[in-house]
Amino acid sequence: MRIGVIGSGAVGCFYGARLARAGHEVHFLMRRDYEAVRDGGLTVHSRDGDFRLESVRCHARSEEIGPVDWVLCALKTTALDAAPGLIGPCVGRDTRILAMMNGLGAEQRLAESFEPWRVFGGLAFVCCNRGEPGHVHHLDYGRVAFGHLLDDRDEVGRIAAIFAEAGIEAQPLDSLKQARWEKLVWNIPFNSLSVSAGGISTRRILDDELLGAEARELMLETIEAGNACGCSISPDPLVDKMFANTETMGHYRTSMQIDFEEKRPLEVESILGEPVRQARAAGHGVPHIGAQYALVRFLDRINRQELTRYA
Secondary structure, eight states, rough: EEEEEESSSSHHHHHHHHHHTTOEEEEEEEEEEEHHHHHHHHEETTTTTEEEEOOEESSSSGGGTOEEEEEEEEEHHHHHHHHGHHGGGGEEEEEEEEOOOOOSSSSHHHHTTSOGGEEEEEEEEEEEESSSTEEEEEEEEEEEEETTTTOOOOHHHHHHHHHHHHHOOOEEEEEEEHHHHHHHHHHHHHHHHHHHHHHOHHHHHHHHHHHHHHHHHHHHHHHHHHHHTTTTOOOEEEEEEEEHHHHHTOOOOOOOHHHHTTOOOOOOOIIHHHHHHHHHHHTTHHHHHHHHHHHHHHHHHHHTTTSOOOE
């Protein structure tokens, strides 16, 4: 397959490199790492075994990539407004678009610019981050769950098979909406608390009695909100399983914590704002999530100097 990776951060580079190693023609749209990868290749340091792509098809503009079979869009949701312009040059008659992005609403936003039948969601359950330019560190996990905006199971099977053949655990989904809410059960508590509690790791949240209790309340409230929006999510054994998995991560820095420390815009709207809006539109109150949304949104603006600490 001919695949274009739009958003070559940790997630885009990790999965794009795995697909390239499996023999697919993968083109990476790169910004920060462009010169390093063009000149020195792409190295993946992985718990499953390190590997290196000596020669990488990397580009500074999407027009250089041209039409592909699949677009793997792994941009931050803070860049959703720019996504159609970056994806457009890669879309041909039969191109499909896989949104490997956080939170709620990405697929619906992409469907405003491209036909809904083209749009898929890829939920990556992975611990990975970027190192020095040209290097990605895969720390743990790696499963990807795949859904289709129109919940076409046959269409989902096509992309799941591509990833499975590359040695990636692939899970086809019946309902993309439910899967998005289920992933938020982890993302909402740990991403928000990692920022609102002062820029701390998941280990610090688990080790503090009150923060751990708040994380559990946020999980339960997320499940109730998702169910109010039409899902059917059971807290048992999901909540306990997520806490157990987080225990294995050690001092893991969430994506929101990393962005906060590097003073980049936070994915506060997709991870917190949109769930709050959808829950309230369904007539369901979300006091814990709403409080985190207000705190993290405000801290983000202070952190990026949109606001000053003192008037």
